[in-house]
Amino acid sequence: xxxxxxxxxxxxxxxxxxxxxxxxxxxxxxxxxxxxxxxxxxxxxxxxxxxxxxxxxxxxxxxxxxxxxxxxxxxxxxxxxxxxxxxxxxxxxxxxxxxxxxxxxxxxxxxxxxxxxxxxxxxxxxxxxxxxxxxxxxxxxxxxxxxxxxxxxxxxxxxxxxxxxx
Amino acid sequence: xxxxxxxxxxxxxxxxxxxxxxxxxxxxxxxxxxxxxxxxxxxxxxxxxxxxxxxxxxxxxxxxxxxxxxxxxxxxxxxxxxxxxxxxxxxxxxxxxxxxxxxxxxxxxxxxxxxxxxxxxxxxxxxxxxxxxxxxxxxxxxxxxxxxxxxxxxxxxxxxxxxxxxxxxxxxxxxxxxxxxxxxxxxxxxxxxxxxxxxxxxxxxxxxxxxxxxxxxxxxxxxxxxxxxxxxxxxxxxxxxxxxxxxxxxxxxxxxxx
Numbered sequence: 001x002x003x004x005x006x007x008x009x010x011x012x013x014x015x016x017x018x019x020x021x022x023x024x025x026x027x028x029x030x031x032x033x034x035x036x037x038x039x040x041x042x043x044x045x046x047x048x049x050x051x052x053x054x055x056x057x058x059x060x061x062x063x064x065x066x067x068x069x070x071x072x073x074x075x076x077x078x079x080x081x082x083x084x085x086x087x088x089x090x091x092x093x094x095x096x097x098x099x100x101x102x103x104x105x106x107x108x109x110x111x112x113x114x115x116x117x118x119x120x121x122x123x124x125x126x127x128x129x130x131x132x133x134x135x136x137x138x139x140x141x142x143x144x145x146x147x148x149x150x151x152x153x154x155x156x157x158x159x160x161x162x163x164x165x166x
Numbered sequence: 167x168x169x170x171x172x173x174x175x176x177x178x179x180x181x182x183x184x185x186x187x188x189x190x191x192x193x194x195x196x197x198x199x200x201x202x203x204x205x206x207x208x209x210x211x212x213x214x215x216x217x218x219x220x221x222x223x224x225x226x227x228x229x230x231x232x233x234x235x236x237x238x239x240x241x242x243x244x245x246x247x248x249x250x251x252x253x254x255x256x257x258x259x260x261x262x263x264x265x266x267x268x269x270x271x272x273x274x275x276x277x278x279x280x281x282x283x284x285x286x287x288x289x290x291x292x293x294x295x296x297x298x299x300x301x302x303x304x305x306x307x308x309x310x311x312x313x314x315x316x317x318x319x320x321x322x323x324x325x326x327x328x329x330x331x332x333x334x335x336x337x338x339x340x341x342x343x344x345x346x347x348x349x350x351x352x353x354x355x356x357x358x359x360x361x362x363x364x365x366x367x368x369x370x371x372x373x374x375x376x377x378x379x380x381x382x383x384x385x386x387x388x389x390x391x392x393x394x395x396x397x398x399x400x401x402x403x404x405x406x407x408x409x410x411x412x413x414x415x416x417x418x419x420x421x422x423x424x
Contacts, residue, residue, distance in 0.1 A: 046288055098253070101226045101245045102285070118281050120226075121247045121269075131278040153226070157245075160225035 018106050018115040018141055019087045025149060026089065029158070036165040037158050038092055039149070044105060047084040084109055091157055093165035101157050104148060113137050117144060123153045167238075167259055167422055168192055170392070171372060172415035173199040173267070173301045175408070181208045183410055187395045188212065188219075191417060194238060195254070198231040199267035199301050205231055224250055229267040230300070244289050248282050249300070251289060259422045261380060262293040266300030268310075283316050290317075290377065291336055297420070298338065298375040301413065305369050306342050319375045326378045338375045341389055342416075345370055352393055355414045357405045372416050388419040 019041055026039035090102040103123060108115040117133040124131040127147055135141035148154065170193050174180040181203045188196055196219075205221045212219050222232040226245045234240045237256060244251040249266035266286065269279060290296050298319075302311060310316040314330045321343035327336050345353060354368030370391075376384060392415040393401050400407055400414055 044288075046284065096242075098241060098243045099245065100243060105281075105285075121278070121282075122226075122228075131281075157225045160223075164223075 015112050016138065017085075017112045018108050019085070021138070021142060022087065022089055022106060022145060025145060029091075033158065033162050036094055037161045038094065039089065040092060041087050041089050044086040044088045047086050047107065091154070091161060093161045095165045096161065099161070103154060103157075113141070115141050117141075117148070119148065120153065123148055123151045126151050126153055167194045167254075167256060167420045168417065169195045169197065169263075169297070169299070169420065170415050170417045171197040171199070171265070171299045171301075171374070173372060173411065173413035174201050174203070175411040175413060176200050176202040177411055178203055180411065181211060183395055183398065184208060185211050185215070186398065187392070187415065189215065189217065190396045191392075193417075194256075195232065195234045195240075195263070197263075197265045197299060198233075199229060201231040205233070209233065222252065230265045232265060246282075246285070249286050251296075257422050259383070259420060261295040261297055261383070261420075262290075264290060264296060264298040264300075266298070266302065268300070268302050268304070270303040279310065280315065283310050287317050287335075290338070294377060295380040295383070296377040297380060297418070299373065299416070299418070301372050303371055305366070305371065306340050306346075306373060311340065311373070317375065319373075323378075323381055336378060338377060339381050340373060340375050341384065341386065342370050342373045344389075345391055352391065352401060352414070355391055355416060356412065372413055374416060374418050383420045385419040385421060388417070390417040391415075392417055 022041045026041055029037055029039040084107055086105055086107045088102050089104050089106065090100045092099050103120045105118040106115055107118070114134050114136050117135065119129065119131050119133060121131055133144055135144055168191055170187065170191065180201070184196065185208070187193065209219050209221055218236040219233045220236050222234060222240050222242065224230070224242060224245050227247060227250045229248060230250050232240070232252065239255040241253040242250060243253055243262070248268055249264055252263045252265070254261055254263050264286065268282065290298060298317070304310050306319070306321070311319050314328060314335060317338060318328070318335055319338035319340040321340055322337070323339055325337050327334055347353065352368070354370050355372040356369045357367060358369060359365065359367060374389070393399070400410055406412055406414060
């Protein structure tokens, strides 16, 4: 009896993951700044949103929110903390290699969307956005990331880094 | 090496007090929060007294300013809205200095503040020798300072790490607890009076913390909440003289030879 039920009919998902999109956007900065400033996307060792939930003193709050929401789908079926993928996005200079301005984190589960963005407070203020943004799909995510990368705050830091990396 | 931190409460005329403080306590690194006076004027005034300092340039962080003696190597590493970290080197002393001005829970949401605290703790954990100082807008006993998911800073030199739910994290040492107690002195760096259910009057919002490996460099007995600068009293009518600043400076000394 053949127990293979899969028939090898899997297709690779064509959905771009948030970190891949971020890399594509960030990589442009190197040439735009005449090879002086880089925007990097790197895997981050902590899942910070879940750390909040699992923190001992946050346990009660998490349970409280759960009880308040009374929407079981908010919790059941969610990917657990260890299955989240977190990336840090930061600026650095080619000569100032130890310098790091971390302008945001992105975090998603096994499914790429929704993706959460934890944003630098000053950029959030400038964009009149919350410091934690949730994007439900790629379109929302791309719009948010574009706004972040072209913010005045980012421009100021990039110009400063260009000056000392000349 | 002598290091001081002071939240200067946006006072435009703070430089005259800073010059006295730097000269009197022979401060090598002065870390400032809410500094809105002219940094270049401060450097120039010190220069005329044969005291040679540089202003550390940051690109992102507007909440912290640092001036350091010109024989100290200061390299900016982390440069975020709420904190910076500098690699400090002089003679045999080599460490990472984190300087922070965290917002209060009331200003930002609690979750937003926690993310910043966790981010800073993750950056601290990359260094064996680190000194963390600043206005944390929390007392040493409050959750964001003590909790495993916060800065994880405790008043013990003995415990080095702790495991919660299989995750292991280094414990930072917080020597500021020693300023609590029923002393006939000023038990804090910030005075606040309100009519809420809980009111401490005196708070130790301005703190220094150390990684375990760096404790041996701390000159314990010199750690101080500064209440007067030579002949200038920072206390008036038993509370902080807000004409100067609403916070008191803190002072720490590190051994350069160990």
